[in-house]
Amino acid sequence: MGIDPIGYKPWTGERTGKRERIWVIARTLFRNKLKSKWIIILLILGYIGVWAFPIIFESLMPHEELDGFTMATQMGNGLFFIFAVMLASLVCSDSISEDLRSNSFVLYFSRAIKKESYLAGKIGGIFMVLATFCFIPPIIMALAILGTQSGGSYISGLGVLGLTILAGFVATIFFIPFSVMMSAFTTRKSYAAIGTFMTFFTLTIVGEIFATFDANWRLVSPGNMLSYFYSWLYGEGLPSGIDGALLAALFLTFMIVPMALVYLRVHQKAEGR
Secondary structure, eight states: OOOOOOOOOOOOSOOOOHHHHHHHHHHHHHHHHTTOHHHHHHHHHHIIIIIIHHHHHHHHSOOSSOOHHHHHHHHTOHHHHHHHHHHHHHHHTTTTHHHHHHTTHHHHHTSSOOHHHHHHHHHHHHHHHHHHHHTHHHHHHHHHHHHTOSSSOOHHHHHHHHHHHHHHHHHHHHTHHHHHHHHHTOSOHHHHHHHHHHHHHHHHHHHHHHTTTOGGGGGGSHHHHHHHHHHHHTTOOOOTTOOHHHHHHHHHHHHHHHHHHHHHHHHHHHTTO
């Protein structure tokens, strides 16, 4: 009996574009996270405790228009920050740490995918999950208040709605860099989750302690940074003693530096170091 040689035929399919590869990573992460019972439970509790009652109350309460003070107060709520931190800790905990543990970087970068695409896919998936709590509900609240106002002018309210879209977007991306950084420097997702959660609240405690000497120490707290940003964005002004330029500098540093460290970490792993 003769032996048939193995024949190799050229592949005639179409290569997927960079956008499709990014979308696959983001979509997979998003779907997997929404299958987690702990994330579902946290989202449900957050919707009820943070958003449901304020939306109903503010909509039914007599009001002439949607105002910035209402939205700034709601989004600067400490309970919103707590749930957002817990959600970010869970969602980001294994975003990169699991790839480090399982050596999945070999699979990712053995294909035609760049480090930037890998990170874009991961961050995109995380953004979609966090947006279900930090981005969409504020817009729903603003629309509900706007739709039930007694006043006839909607111009001012539409302006506040636009600011709410921006505020929700910033609130969503604010938690990502630091949380992903924690995941990038450990192979244990539990360490990343606990480390993220504890760091956020340790900074809050430190800020409050030293604020007795200088009010600007409150800017050490990520929660205060977000709250002051909302107040500034909606035109409510900053608390007395808070330096606006320092707030902007720390705000950007808190997001840019962790993301730069994540990129360097992924670059090292992609190079096999």
